[in-house]
Amino acid sequence: MADIEIRNVYKIFGQDAKAALAMAKEGLNKSEILARSGCSVGLNNVSLTIGAGKIFVIMGLSGSGKSTLVRHINRLIEPTSGEVAFDGSNILDLDAKALRTFRMHRVSMVFQSFALMPHRTVLQNVIYGQRVRGLPKAEARDIGMKWIETVGLAGYDAKYPHQLSGGMKQRVGLARALAADTDVILMDEAFSALDPLIRADMQDQLLQLQQNLSKTIVFITHDLDEALRIGSEIAILKDGQVVQVGTPDDILERPANDYVARFVQRRQGRPEAHE
Numbered sequence: 001m002a003d004i005e006i007r008n009v010y011k012i013f014g015q016d017a018k019a020a021l022a023m024a025k026e027g028l029n030k031s032e033i034l035a036r037s038g039c040s041v042g043l044n045n046v047s048l049t050i051g052a053g054k055i056f057v058i059m060g061l062s063g064s065g066k067s068t069l070v071r072h073i074n075r076l077i078e079p080t081s082g083e084v085a086f087d088g089s090n091i092l093d094l095d096a097k098a099l100r101t102f103r104m105h106r107v108s109m110v111f112q113s114f115a116l117m118p119h120r121t122v123l124q125n126v127i128y129g130q131r132v133r134g135l136p137k138a139e140a141r142d143i144g145m146k147w148i149e150t151v152g153l154a155g156y157d158a159k160y161p162h163q164l165s166g167g168m169k170q171r172v173g174l175a176r177a178l179a180a181d182t183d184v185i186l187m188d189e190a191f192s193a194l195d196p197l198i199r200a201d202m203q204d205q206l207l208q209l210q211q212n213l214s215k216t217i218v219f220i221t222h223d224l225d226e227a228l229r230i231g232s233e234i235a236i237l238k239d240g241q242v243v244q245v246g247t248p249d250d251i252l253e254r255p256a257n258d259y260v261a262r263f264v265q266r267r268q269g270r271p272e273a274h275e
């Protein structure tokens with residue numbers, strides 16, 4: 001179980017990141033920084049705590065920084081400034097070997113693009129991490145088959161990714177993350193290719209995982225109903241900044257500002273409030 005702390009994280013993409021960082025720290029906004037430095041601001045002073053055992057949902061318009069934020073949690077991306085800590089230890093201090101171990105045991109990721117290995121079967125994809133860890137084949141197989149069945153793909157273990165639909169591939173990606181048995185699972189629009197029935201099923205699965213196995217799940221979605229259904233907490237990002245973090249009730253009933261109120265209304269298909 002891990003508490004994840006994101007502290008004053010800035011992420012600047014581009015050549016002149018140092019100058020752009022100084023501008024961000026002075027309080028210039030994303031478009032001013034882009035105009036002056038040519039740099040794109042991914043995250044602009046983000047601080048938040050993701051409690052162990054929670055389903056922490058991240059929402060925001062396209063380009064608001066959701067994927068950039070989540071990729072900091074397994075150090076796929078490193079901040080230009082700031083810290084990311086697991087149980088108080090800054091993961092930026094891990095050397096290459098410790099980072100490999102951290103990724104193997106502490107945090108796995110389900111990508112929107114599936115990221116399956118095309119020449120390996122469903123089962124081989126699902127148990128790849130376990131095999132790399134050195135788990136004997138028979139044991140890894142049992143674990144893999146269990147999760148393949150859980151995600152509704154019983155009978156597909158010997159198929160190859162090209163023989164599956166997009167939604168099925170997404171479920172293989174999820175089974176792989178579950179089989180890896182890490183404390184934390186990062187999910188970047190991981191349900192976007194699922195049809196509504198399977199999507200609802202997978203939401204139930206996630207709630208069970210959280211409740212029964214105390215997994216911490218960080219979940220990006222564009223779907224407010226999904227966020228409200230599964231989220232212990234929801235963070236709303238805008239232009240690389242967190243505009244509110246709260247329970248589903250907080251977000252719906254006590255929006256922190258007009259932006260969040262409009263965001264929620266728009267997503268629910270209600271008429272927009274006045275600007």
Ligand SMILES: Nc1ncnc2c1ncn2[C@@H]1O[C@H](COP(=O)(O)OP(=O)(O)OP(=O)(O)O)[C@@H](O)[C@H]1O
Pocket residue numbers: 013014040041042043060061062063064065066067068069
């Ligand atoms: N590799 C990169 N190079 C340059 N800019 C980047 C890079 N990755 C992200 N950005 C910029 O950082 C900002 C946040 O991007 P990010 O992909 O995190 O947004 P997002 O909220 O996940 O969007 P979406 O919902 O479309 O996936 C955007 O302005 C984007 O242009």
